[in-house]
Amino acid sequence: MRVLAEARWPEPGDGGPDPVPGFVHSVFAPLVVAVAERCLARRYGRRPAPAGNRTAVVLVSASGDRASAEHVRATVAAGGRVGPLFFFQSVPNSVAGHVAARWGLDGPVVCLSPTGDPRADGIAEAELLRYDGDADEALLVLVEQAPDGTPGEAVAVLLGGGTPQ
Numbered sequence: 362m363r364v365l366a367e368a369r370w371p372e373p374g375d376g377g378p379d380p381v382p383g384f385v386h387s388v389f390a391p392l393v394v395a396v397a398e399r400c401l402a403r404r405y406g407r408r409p410a411p412a413g414n415r416t417a418v419v420l421v422s423a424s425g426d427r428a429s430a431e432h433v434r435a436t437v438a439a440g441g442r443v444g445p446l447f448f449f450q451s452v453p454n455s456v457a458g459h460v461a462a463r464w465g466l467d468g469p470v471v472c473l474s475p476t477g478d479p480r481a482d483g484i485a486e487a488e489l490l491r492y493d494g495d496a497d498e499a500l501l502v503l504v505e506q507a508p509d510g511t512p513g514e515a516v517a518v519l520l521g522g523g524t525p526q
Contacts, residue, residue, distance in 0.1 A: 362488055362520035365498065368399035370515045381459065385444075387428035390456040392515045393420065393504055397460045400500065400517035409465030416519075417468030417496035418457045420504065421475055421483040426452040427506045460500070468496035479503050480516075487520050497521060 370378060370392055377388065384390035397418075401410065410416060429452060436443050453472040461470055469490060475482040480503060487499035498521030506513040 362484065362491060362499070363522060364518055365521050366400050366404035366519040368396055368403060368517045370396040370399065372399075381456070383459075384452065384456065386432055387426050387452070387506070388513070389422075389426040389428065389452055389504070389506055390459070392506070392513060393453075393456045393502055394460060394463075396504070396515040396517040397500060397502055398464075400519055401460075401464050404519050405464075408463060412465070412467075414466060415468050415495075415497040416461075416464075416466040416521075417487065417490045417499040418461050418466060418470045418502070419483050419486050419490070419499050420453050420457045420470075420472045420502045421479045421486075422453060422472070422504050423475055423479065424505055425474070427508070457502070460502075466500065468499070480518075484520065491522075 378391035378395035381390045381394050405411070433443050454470065457470045457472055460466070471486055473482055473486060483501040483503060487501055490496040490499055498519060501518045501520055502515060504513070504515040
């Protein structure tokens with residue numbers, strides 16, 4: 362598959378990513394949304410993507426939403442009650458679906474925890490989705506939160522068979 366567009370977070374001049382309604386406490390979801398939107402805008406200009414785009418979202422993260430997981434662990438350990446928005450195991454799936462819905466992406470949504478090189482694992486999944494006929498393009502989002510509570514880094518790559526922009 363060819364790279365049709367690519368983006369990083371942060372890029373020069375970036376502060377923190379904007380909050381995303383419905384996602385609390387952690388910068389995981391805002392980081393995913395920021396880098397995905399930057400990449401998709403470089404390809405499509407603005408929302409939504411062209412109708413019938415058959416674009417999958419493949420989110421790859423070894424640690425997932427670490428900050429929310431740590432918050433839940435600490436709350437439970439202290440005998441506290443965890444709020445319903447802290448179903449942290451679903452954050453990667455939820456935010457990938459959020460990006461797909463906001464951009465009108467018509468392909469499947471897949472979240473992976475890599476067993477090897479994250480980019481290679483994500484590309485392999487994107488190629489499989491294309492080979493199986495489930496998608497024509499794939500938005501690959503690679504994201505890891507920093508262990509010190511800062512946002513971390515993310516890369517989004519739109520892969521497909523079309524002409525790069």
